[in-house]
Amino acid sequence: MSRLWQKPAVLVAIAAVLMLGAGFAIGxxxxxxxxxxxxxxxGFARDMQTHHQQAVAMAMYEWQNGEDEAMRAIAYDIATAxxxxxxxxxxxxxxxxxxxxxxxxxxxxxxxxAHGAEDGGLMxxxxxxxxxxxxxxxxxYEADVMFAELMIDHHIGGIEMAETVVELSDDETVVGAASRxxxxxxxxxxxxxxxxxxxxxxxxxxxxx
Amino acid sequence: MxxxxxxxxxxxxxxxxxxxxxxxxxxxxxxxxxxxxxxxRKGRxxxxxxxxxxxxxxxxxxxxxxxxxxxxxxxxxxxxRSRPPEGVTDFYGEYANYQEASEAIDDGDxxxxxxxxPWVMQQNHLDADEDTxxxxxxxxxxxPAGGNHLSQWQTCTGTVYAEPIADGNAVHSLEHGxxxxxxxxxxxxxxxxxxxxxxxxxxxxxxxSPYPGQGVAVSLQAWGVQYxxxxxxxxxxxxxxxxxxxxxxxxxxxxxxxxxxxxTTQAATGGSETDMTEEEMAAxxxxxxxxxxxxxxx
Numbered sequence: 001m002s003r004l005w006q007k008p009a010v011l012v013a014i015a016a017v018l019m020l021g022a023g024f025a026i027g028x029x030x031x032x033x034x035x036x037x038x039x040x041x042x043g044f045a046r047d048m049q050t051h052h053q054q055a056v057a058m059a060m061y062e063w064q065n066g067e068d069e070a071m072r073a074i075a076y077d078i079a080t081a082x083x084x085x086x087x088x089x090x091x092x093x094x095x096x097x098x099x100x101x102x103x104x105x106x107x108x109x110x111x112x113x114a115h116g117a118e119d120g121g122l123m124x125x126x127x128x129x130x131x132x133x134x135x136x137x138x139x140x141y142e143a144d145v146m147f148a149e150l151m152i153d154h155h156i157g158g159i160e161m162a163e164t165v166v167e168l169s170d171d172e173t174v175v176g177a178a179s180r181x182x183x184x185x186x187x188x189x190x191x192x193x194x195x196x197x198x199x200x201x202x203x204x205x206x207x208x209x
Numbered sequence: 210m211x212x213x214x215x216x217x218x219x220x221x222x223x224x225x226x227x228x229x230x231x232x233x234x235x236x237x238x239x240x241x242x243x244x245x246x247x248x249x250r251k252g253r254x255x256x257x258x259x260x261x262x263x264x265x266x267x268x269x270x271x272x273x274x275x276x277x278x279x280x281x282x283x284x285x286x287x288x289x290r291s292r293p294p295e296g297v298t299d300f301y302g303e304y305a306n307y308q309e310a311s312e313a314i315d316d317g318d319x320x321x322x323x324x325x326x327p328w329v330m331q332q333n334h335l336d337a338d339e340d341t342x343x344x345x346x347x348x349x350x351x352x353p354a355g356g357n358h359l360s361q362w363q364t365c366t367g368t369v370y371a372e373p374i375a376d377g378n379a380v381h382s383l384e385h386g387x388x389x390x391x392x393x394x395x396x397x398x399x400x401x402x403x404x405x406x407x408x409x410x411x412x413x414x415x416x417x418s419p420y421p422g423q424g425v426a427v428s429l430q431a432w433g434v435q436y437x438x439x440x441x442x443x444x445x446x447x448x449x450x451x452x453x454x455x456x457x458x459x460x461x462x463x464x465x466x467x468x469x470x471x472x473t474t475q476a477a478t479g480g481s482e483t484d485m486t487e488e489e490m491a492a493x494x495x496x497x498x499x500x501x502x503x504x505x506x507x
Binding site: 011014015018019022026049050053054056057060086087090094099100101102103105122 | 265452455457468469
């Protein structure tokens with residue numbers, strides 16, 4: 001050991017190894033770091049919470065006021081599943097130690113997805129306040145029909161958001177959850193379309209009889 | 210300091226090689242370790258003069274300092290992010306937030322009554338009993354920033370109300386993790402109201418309403434905290450929203466929603482107040498008088 005101080009080359013070599021080690025350490029830390037405040041993952045989790053929140057409100061209303069049992073079952077499913085997903089995304093955000101809310105919806109998804117204040121900060125597929133107010137006046141058959149129409153659009157927008165984060169993110173948890181949302185919501189769209197057709201056809205049948 | 214170290218290192222080197230010569234070694238240019246080894250045989254006194262590897266020490270120190278600096282920077286970033294914006298009034302007394310205060314109570318360290326403002330821990334529904342005078346709760350702070358409230362929350366899915374809303378409903382929204390932005394219609398012009406609206410509109414867990422007579426242009430409330438400013442374009446408004454909406458350490462109720470609340474305003478329910486005491490009636494009349502010009506504008 002005491003020999004080392006006389007050999008600059010050895011010192012340089014040790015220093016180099018240490019620096020290399022530090023470099024690896026920094027690289028390792030940043031590779032395992034949780035998504036930051038401005039990351040697509042955090043943006044997706046924040047915005048999808050809001051998006052889901054409206055779906056839960058719609059589905060709760062349909063569950064209480066709709067009349068078609070199949071549509072009400074779908075509504076129950078959406079309300080409970082999406083409420084749970086909201087909790088999941090909120091846990092991510094807390095774990096990552098980032099903001100739970102942002103004033104710039106969809107900023108994470110790039111320019112073409114960004115929505116300004118002109119449309120009331122609504123994200124893709126979301127119903128406007130006026131649409132929600134109209135829906136929440138309806139009961140029975142009319143509620144079933146408008147629920148299906150609003151929720152199909154809502155899901156199409158949700159799928160678009162989920163596909164965007166799948167494209168942008170490498171985070172296994174987030175990409176995994178987003179992929180499941182895509183699959184589930186595509187399935188629900190198909191189901192709602194089927195039931196809507198049946199409900200409309202039945203109504204036409206009673207009208208013409 | 211560095212030069213002093215070098216000097217002492219040099220003299221140590223000289224001493225070592227001198228003792229090596231004295232020991233009869235032929236290689237005066239011999240390495241320090243060799244000299245030290247030779248010297249070692251002669252006695253302890255020479256070993257004390259063994260040179261310190263200053264180069265190494267300096268290198269290690271430098272690397273250490275850099276590493277510590279990086280850690281300190283990381284700690285600072287996290288610490289800074291976890292602090293509320295400056296200028297916020299909090300009503301938790303010696304506790305930092307709802308979480309800390311409620312933990313202190315759970316641990317039995319204090320009771321809610323020991324708090325500087327016990328209302329930060331009061332979360333009852335005042336309209337639960339038949340005494341309807343409780344349906345218009347009064348609050349210590351204006352606009353209120355927590356406390357007992359009404360059973361219905363005010364819908365707060367980024368909702369902008371053009372007319373005043375009931376305190377008791379808005380406080381329930383705060384319990385759900387929302388931020389309530391209020392403005393004094395006499396102190397804020399239409400353009401400023403529009404600018405403030407754009408911050409709230411569509412932003413889940415926030416709501417905004419006029420609050421005639423609050424005496425300050427803009428006031429922001431989250432459960433147990435408040436920020437008031439005379440400037441409608443104060444940058445702290447955004448900071449407050451970013452920090453307090455659904456803040457995990459300040460949630461009076463976890464995972465509650467902003468959908469499904471009431472969206473009535475006082476303009477819509479005006480005149481339905483009954484069973485008021487004389488004092489309440491007087492207070493209401495006073496409030497109506499002070500808000501009259503604002504209503505004229507709207």
